[in-house]
Amino acid sequence: MTSQDDDSDTDTPVQLLTRVSRRLAVVALAAVAFVGTAVASNAAVGLDSASQQSLSVPRWLYVATGGAVIGASALLASFVTDRRFVASIHSWRRFLTDGRTLRRGARVGLSVLGVVLLPLVVLRGLTGPQVPTVNFALVLVFAGMRAGFTMATYLFGNAWPSLNPWRTIAEFAPNGFVSYPERFGRWPAVGGLLALVWVETTTGVTSLPSVLATTIAVYSVVTTVGAILVGPDEWFEFVDPVSVFFAFYGRVAPLTWTREGLELHLPGMRLVEEEFVDGLDDVAFVVALVWELTFSGFVTTAAGASFVELVAGVGLPPLLVYVVLYLGGFAAFVGLYVLAANVAADYLPTYRSARELAVWFAPPLLAIAAGYHLAHYFAFFVSLLPTLVTVLGSPFSPPPNPLVLTLPAWFGSLNIAFVLLGHLFAIWVAHSIAYERFPSRVQAIRSQYSFVLVMMLYTALSLWLISLPTAPPAFL
Amino acid sequence: MTNTHTTSTGESVSDAPDAAYICATCGQAYPTETLLIHHRGIRHPDDLSETELEQYHEAYAEEEATLRRFRIIALGGIVLLYFGFLFMYAVFAL
Numbered sequence: 329m330t331s332q333d334d335d336s337d338t339d340t341p342v343q344l345l346t347r348v349s350r351r352l353a354v355v356a357l358a359a360v361a362f363v364g365t366a367v368a369s370n371a372a373v374g375l376d377s378a379s380q381q382s383l384s385v386p387r388w389l390y391v392a393t394g395g396a397v398i399g400a401s402a403l404l405a406s407f408v409t410d411r412r413f414v415a416s417i418h419s420w421r422r423f424l425t426d427g428r429t430l431r432r433g434a435r436v437g438l439s440v441l442g443v444v445l446l447p448l449v450v451l452r453g454l455t456g457p458q459v460p461t462v463n464f465a466l467v468l469v470f471a472g473m474r475a476g477f478t479m480a481t482y483l484f485g486n487a488w489p490s491l492n493p494w495r496t497i498a499e500f501a502p503n504g505f506v507s508y509p510e511r512f513g514r515w516p517a518v519g520g521l522l523a524l525v526w527v528e529t530t531t532g533v534t535s536l537p538s539v540l541a542t543t544i545a546v547y548s549v550v551t552t553v554g555a556i557l558v559g560p561d562e563w564f565e566f567v568d569p570v571s572v573f574f575a576f577y578g579r580v581a582p583l584t585w586t587r588e589g590l591e592l593h594l595p596g597m598r599l600v601e602e603e604f605v606d607g608l609d610d611v612a613f614v615v616a617l618v619w620e621l622t623f624s625g626f627v628t629t630a631a632g633a634s635f636v637e638l639v640a641g642v643g644l645p646p647l648l649v650y651v652v653l654y655l656g657g658f659a660a661f662v663g664l665y666v667l668a669a670n671v672a673a674d675y676l677p678t679y680r681s682a683r684e685l686a687v688w689f690a691p692p693l694l695a696i697a698a699g700y701h702l703a704h705y706f707a708f709f710v711s712l713l714p715t716l717v718t719v720l721g722s723p724f725s726p727p728p729n730p731l732v733l734t735l736p737a738w739f740g741s742l743n744i745a746f747v748l749l750g751h752l753f754a755i756w757v758a759h760s761i762a763y764e765r766f767p768s769r770v771q772a773i774r775s776q777y778s779f780v781l782v783m784m785l786y787t788a789l790s791l792w793l794i795s796l797p798t799a800p801p802a803f804l
Numbered sequence: 805m806t807n808t809h810t811t812s813t814g815e816s817v818s819d820a821p822d823a824a825y826i827c828a829t830c831g832q833a834y835p836t837e838t839l840l841i842h843h844r845g846i847r848h849p850d851d852l853s854e855t856e857l858e859q860y861h862e863a864y865a866e867e868e869a870t871l872r873r874f875r876i877i878a879l880g881g882i883v884l885l886y887f888g889f890l891f892m893y894a895v896f897a898l
């Protein structure tokens with residue numbers, strides 16, 4: 329249906345202009361990268377306020393540039409109007425292997441590993457040295473799972489269903505005594521994710537191994553009982569926040585097992601192909617993934633800490649300030665996204681409801697969340713990697729001299745690249761989804777206006793957060 | 805009298821008002837005839853009649869023209885953005 333060849337004579341000047349404009353965009357990107365380096369290396373120096381003042385670019389300009397890069401790339405994406413080309417990007421796939429034995433072996437190996445590691449984590453959390461940087465439980469859960477395994481999940485593929493020790497246990501036990509009420513959808517997982525991040529931020533699980541071990545023990549009891557009651561398939565697909573977390577991040581990844589074998593896609597393109605977001609519960613979960621990283625980013629900045637101190641200084645209990653900030657911010661993030669969907673449903677000539685549009689364009693937010701996650705955890709993961717390897721090698725004898733790598737200053741500028749990269753993927757994914765769903769290409773382009781605005785706000789906010797000096801959160 | 809012509813899928817047709825243009829093949833509703841023509845041309849290219857095919861080619865050409873205008877405006881926007889930022893960097897960052 330796409331006969332591009334018949335209008336080649338009229339297209340030439342536009343194509344020329346396209347080429348020129350692309351070159352301009354490259355220059356703009358280079359400018360952002362350069363500015364980014366200046367800011368980030370200053371932030372990496374630490375809390376030294378003198379170095380913050382010597383910033384060569386005002387912070388508002390740096391933040392605005394990030395937003396503008398997203399806007400400009402959305403405009404550039406709209407130049408690509410060949411449906412066949414757009415479809416060829418996201419439908420590209422290669423079968424790597426049908427390796428059934430490989431798959432079965434990996435599955436058994438991971439299951440055994442998970443079942444061995446879970447009690448070890450609880451045990452060493454309770455009995456090991458109560459020092460965060462050497463404790464087996466703490467290093468494995470935060471450097472290993474929260475940072476490393478999550479990165480592997482969106483960069484390569486989701487291995488959690490096999491590793492998940494609670495699933496392995498529930499599958500061996502008699503299960504499925506109650507049927508899961510379908511109308512709950514994934515709302516329990518949304519609540520669960522918010523609860524887990526709340527526990528992570530406020531209860532000291534990130535620094536007190538025994539508290540972490542107790543939390544994991546409680547979580548294990550709840551999860552195992554729940555999975556045995558409603559059956560592991562329903563529980564881990566709809567209720568368990570950790571499994572939904574990895575399942576959603578796994579959609580960003582290029583690798584997936586299908587019935588035919590291991591399949592390779594271009595990164596992020598399965599977000600277009602697979603319609604796994606199908607309700608507002610899923611939309612809320614996706615937004616929660618973006619929000620939790622923004623929130624933990626905010627409370628660990630000096631600005632965030634002094635904001636909480638300021639509000640608490642009026643006489644409010646600090647924990648209440650955090651609750652309001654946490655849930656209020658989440659509501660604002662969801663509200664902003666739903667508002668964008670409503671606005672789009674209003675100005676587009678379509679019978680599609682705002683709800684449908686919100687569901688369609690939620691998957692690109694996962695690419696954004698992955699970019700944020702990488703920006704927040706990559707340096708952390710790399711610096712703790714030697715410790716992680718050591719504690720995994722000898723769970724019962726903590727390393728006498730834990731080696732924490734000191735990272736070069738340019739590592740900080742990677743964060744800006746990760747945030748922008750996540751957004752650029754999101755722009756392309758949203759563009760491809762719009763082309764899949766709307767009959768008219770003009771309509772597809774117009775459908776993106778309000779969503780791109782929201783993305784620009786998200787980018788600006790997170791670029792601002794990663795440029796701020798960090799500080800321990802107030803009162804926690 | 806509105807929803808009686810709902811066919812197979814039905815999901816998003818149910819709230820479509822009277823004036824809707826309904827796809828005869830899959831039942832999807834569209835607020836304008838052009839959108840329906842586009843939809844049928846893309847989703848059901850083998851079901852098109854002679855006149856429909858002609859309509860689709862016309863609509864496609866018209867869309868191309870609109871896209872060309874859009875590209876020029878978008879290009880203007882990018883250039884404006886670029887020089888705007890260049891200017892701001894010159895003033896605030898140097």
Ligand SMILES: [Zn+2]
Nearest residue numbers: 827829830831
């Ligand atoms: Zn149809």
